[in-house]
Amino acid sequence: MTLSPAEWEAIRLSLLIGLAAVAWILPPGIAVAWWLARHEFRGKAIVDGLIHLPLVLPPVVVGYLLLVALGRQGVIGQWLYSTLGISLPFTWQGAAVASGVMAFPLLVRALRLSLEAVDPKLEAAASTLGASRWRIFTTITLPLAVPGLLTGTVLAFARALSEFGATITFASNIPGETRTLPLALYTLIQTPGQEATAARLCIIAIVIALLSLIASEWLARRTRQRLQERDG
Amino acid sequence: MANLPSNPAHPTQASLMLSVKQQLGEFQLAATLDLPGRGVTGLFGASGSGKTSLLRLIAGLDKSAEGSIHLGDRALLDTRRGVFIPPHRRRIGVVFQEARLFPHYRVRGNLTYGMPRHAESRFDEIIELLGIEALLERMPGTLSGGEARRVAIGRALLSDPQLLLMDEPLTGLDGARKEELLRYITRLTQQVDIPVVYVSHDPEEISAIADHLVLMNKGQVQASGSLGTLLQRFDLTHQLGGFDAASLLEGEVVAHEEAYGLTHLALDCDHQLVLPGTSAPLGRRLRVRILARDIALALTPPAHTSYRNQLNATISDFTILPEAPYTVELRLSIGTFTLRARLTRKSWDEMGLKQGMQVTALIRSVSFNAL
Numbered sequence: 335m336t337l338s339p340a341e342w343e344a345i346r347l348s349l350l351i352g353l354a355a356v357a358w359i360l361p362p363g364i365a366v367a368w369w370l371a372r373h374e375f376r377g378k379a380i381v382d383g384l385i386h387l388p389l390v391l392p393p394v395v396v397g398y399l400l401l402v403a404l405g406r407q408g409v410i411g412q413w414l415y416s417t418l419g420i421s422l423p424f425t426w427q428g429a430a431v432a433s434g435v436m437a438f439p440l441l442v443r444a445l446r447l448s449l450e451a452v453d454p455k456l457e458a459a460a461s462t463l464g465a466s467r468w469r470i471f472t473t474i475t476l477p478l479a480v481p482g483l484l485t486g487t488v489l490a491f492a493r494a495l496s497e498f499g500a501t502i503t504f505a506s507n508i509p510g511e512t513r514t515l516p517l518a519l520y521t522l523i524q525t526p527g528q529e530a531t532a533a534r535l536c537i538i539a540i541v542i543a544l545l546s547l548i549a550s551e552w553l554a555r556r557t558r559q560r561l562q563e564r565d566g
Numbered sequence: 567m568a569n570l571p572s573n574p575a576h577p578t579q580a581s582l583m584l585s586v587k588q589q590l591g592e593f594q595l596a597a598t599l600d601l602p603g604r605g606v607t608g609l610f611g612a613s614g615s616g617k618t619s620l621l622r623l624i625a626g627l628d629k630s631a632e633g634s635i636h637l638g639d640r641a642l643l644d645t646r647r648g649v650f651i652p653p654h655r656r657r658i659g660v661v662f663q664e665a666r667l668f669p670h671y672r673v674r675g676n677l678t679y680g681m682p683r684h685a686e687s688r689f690d691e692i693i694e695l696l697g698i699e700a701l702l703e704r705m706p707g708t709l710s711g712g713e714a715r716r717v718a719i720g721r722a723l724l725s726d727p728q729l730l731l732m733d734e735p736l737t738g739l740d741g742a743r744k745e746e747l748l749r750y751i752t753r754l755t756q757q758v759d760i761p762v763v764y765v766s767h768d769p770e771e772i773s774a775i776a777d778h779l780v781l782m783n784k785g786q787v788q789a790s791g792s793l794g795t796l797l798q799r800f801d802l803t804h805q806l807g808g809f810d811a812a813s814l815l816e817g818e819v820v821a822h823e824e825a826y827g828l829t830h831l832a833l834d835c836d837h838q839l840v841l842p843g844t845s846a847p848l849g850r851r852l853r854v855r856i857l858a859r860d861i862a863l864a865l866t867p868p869a870h871t872s873y874r875n876q877l878n879a880t881i882s883d884f885t886i887l888p889e890a891p892y893t894v895e896l897r898l899s900i901g902t903f904t905l906r907a908r909l910t911r912k913s914w915d916e917m918g919l920k921q922g923m924q925v926t927a928l929i930r931s932v933s934f935n936a937l
Contacts, residue, residue: 458627459662463680464680465680
């Protein structure tokens with residue numbers, strides 16, 4: 335089965351946007367997950383709820399809110415455009431922002447569980463050995479939470495890859511710019527006589543999703559084994 | 567005894583001075599202590615007496631105390647002046663009850679985790695002292711309990727601390743492993759040039775290792791002083807109950823009687839003890855623990871007896887404790903040493919013993935507990 339240039343374009347865009355989305359949500363995702371795992375504060379439930387909102391809101395609502403905030407007339411978007419000359423709507427970067435927001439809660443959830451499972455006694459031991467908070471985090475806490483980090487990253491990547499509603503609302507459906515695999519599929523379904531091509535894209539989507547799940551499972555198992563390595 | 571090369575960054579030993587208060591559930595921890603800048607201080611008390619809480623305050627792992635803690639001339643805590651030095655800048659090594667090794671580092675990585683550059687030269691010496699040379703490339707999950715503790719001790723020492731805290735490091739080990747690790751720790755504390763605070767509720771451990779004793783009870787410091795002195799105090803007999811009223815004597819190995827498996831220990835030039843053979847080389851100083859109940863008294867030196875040790879002693883002091891009305895606790899001076907003994911009231915009366923009397927103290931060779 336050979337793929338048409340349009341199909342290749344959709345796959346390339348999907349991967350690009352998925353990777354870009356994961357890349358930008360990783361630093362804040364790690365920070366937020368650590369904050370939630372290691373601190374008790376007033377209003378934690380509210381913060382938690384806000385972070386999970388994209389999971390339960392209709393994606394179109396998220397897309398619309400992004401337009402309000404980041405559109406060229408938007409609160410932040412206006413400033414971005416006038417000072418940095420950046421305009422996000424209708425660009426692949428905008429699609430990455432939209433799918434990243436949708437994937438954020440999945441990353442934070444998985445990572446937070448893993449961080450909570452790291453024994454604070456090990457962190458205390460590291461501090462008595464002269465390690466600063468930052469060194470403890472980068473050498474003890476995060477490495478021990480790698481299984482959760484991997485699971486979260488792959489889940490977020492898969493979610494970003496398949497994002498539809500927020501992306502089409504915020505970044506539109508522009509061939510070669512924001513038409514990712516799901517958007518291409520949607521377009522094909524709308525076009526009479528393209529059922530066979532749609533089916534092909536559908537299979538490609540399933541294959542990519544499966545591959546990333548298997549990869550994550552394999553990576554997580556390998557790290558767990560490395561942590562529990564036994565002789566003989 | 568060969569000391570490890572001391573580190574030029576802190577040539578003098580730092581003594582620990584503290585005065586802290588902390589609310590701990592039902593009771594208040596209130597401790598004022600001034601600990602010596604060398605040797606091992608045993609922090610002894612029943613579980614729940616506040617030993618571990620005090621240790622956490624010293625290490626800086628708990629912020630909720632009022633008062634002050636000074637290590638040498640450094641203020642680690644001074645709530646009145648708003649000083650709180652975080653644990654990673656206190657230079658206090660901690661050996662916890664559990665080894666707390668980092669599971670994702672090899673033993674070598676654990677050992678070097680807190681090691682500053684100027685301590686690298688001590689690496690070989692410390693791993694040899696702890697007998698962990700062969701474990702360097704293993705993962706912590708593959709170590710036995712005793713091995714993991716030894717690595718944890720090495721890790722703390724290699725972080726080049728000015729004070730080493732040990733929180734019941736033998737917890738959860740079986741008898742043989744316990745003895746083995748205790749031997750390592752004893753050796754180490756004799757060779758490493760920093761003060762050690764050793765928390766335990768086990769009298770055997772404390773008498774094996776400590777020079778100084780702090781007795782804790784319900785969050786308060788009940789007594790603090792040299793271990794030998796506190797053991798001689800009648801009024802602490804009950805609190806030190808687990809110690810089984812014993813005396814500590816120290817001497818030098820002067821001879822071995824291979825044929826009978828006996829070792830001769832010189833306490834000073836006039837007094838020698840015979841104890842069960844040890845492998846300690848001639849000239850090595852040994853500490854022996856003699857239980858008060860293992861000493862018998864005679865008015866004149868008996869001619870035919872199986873007691874290997876007969877020492878001329880003077881009864882310097884005696885008392886009858888209210889909790890044990892039918893026994894007499896006494897102190898004997900033997901040369902410059904003091905030995906505690908315990909007799910039944912009946913023997914005391916029938917022999918007509920009195921303070922200041924000359925007697926012969928009889929100690930069975932087998933009753934020694936060489937540490």
